[in-house]
Amino acid sequence: MTDLTDKVAIVTGASRGIGRAIALLLAMQGAKVVCVARTAEELEEVALKTAGLAITADVSDEADAQHIVAETIRNFGRIDILICNAGVGSFSLLEHFTLEEWDQMFAVNVRGTFLLCKAVLPYLKAQHDGHIVGIASDVSKRTFQHGAAYGASKYAQDAVLSSLRKEVRSFGIKVTTIYPGLVDTYFNDSKPGNPDTEKTHLKPADIAQAVRYVLEAPAHVVVDELMIHPLTQEY
Template structure:
């Protein structure tokens, strides 16, 4: 089913985004990989080296409207359509609210919220025209509850959850599905951490999140998966 589709994946240079790309390549989905740094080209080359040919890489900042338009234009030029958007790009930090600067607050909202808005908005005309599309946003379990020292990050995830819920209602008449994946603790590079640290041994792996994306994207057209919430057994979290 996914081998006839075209997917844009943001934040695909490493971590969860890179693994999402790997999983989609196994489904023979045509890929447009997006990242802010030149590392995005390495991620695409890695797939090509493994024998997967249908992949392009685009260096772009999802918080900038002109960059997002470039993503859409280059994807359409390469493949002629857009079926799937995976909003994976995101940043995070954790500190007491009084230590958060206005610039930090602005930046996290630009990437985590504005990026999701701009990318989703940009693909909608094309998905509406073909009467089909899937928009998946990698959010967080803190879109459903709060934690101390996370006011900025948590606020962005609540905003994303609200945006995606409203968007889903707007576009369902066009056959477009919108869903979120809200993971708990994942062993990745998030918040300037390192992947593979001993203390993360029992956390979720990037493969767990990527396979959830494939599951959501490959659901039959009559089925909408609104949200997937995943936690490692090792994580204690509020029930919400």
């Protein structure tokens, strides 16, 4: 199995939910974690727990994406892992969506993934090593009512990662996409621990363990895609 000790990992959306769980678990495995989010107060708390680096940034902004990578290199000298987890979502009938809501989802979910991947690739290619993990969604593979905008952004993110996987494999770089089902987080203004969702949803720690699984796979093993959803969720 691949040892994560001293691996340098950038985790976006690290201030809460899935990103927080991933950052904490990677730190427990000995990784040096760069925690990225837009909310400084919550981010600092996670960075303290991981003994890592906190960078307040908007992943959909090109200058911020380049800053995240530059600061990681300045502090640690390399990048081994990029976790593209930052994401936003809102749900409504298509006719009720505003252009602002549509653009925000594509900015964070798609452009954010594109910009961070683009920024780290020169370093990963120079190393002939590295692992990019995208936290997509099971709606990257299906559609549902009220999910036109969010689903479209996740289909697009999936396409970015899938295409990138084919472009970088010859450099020894792995790209894995994880498709979580329903997760008990703050996503879409919900609050974790709600009795109505606690027994029917995945926990952020479940997704973090899935990330650990793909990162710790032996060097000769490639996990391209991993679907994870609760037993209570039907398809």
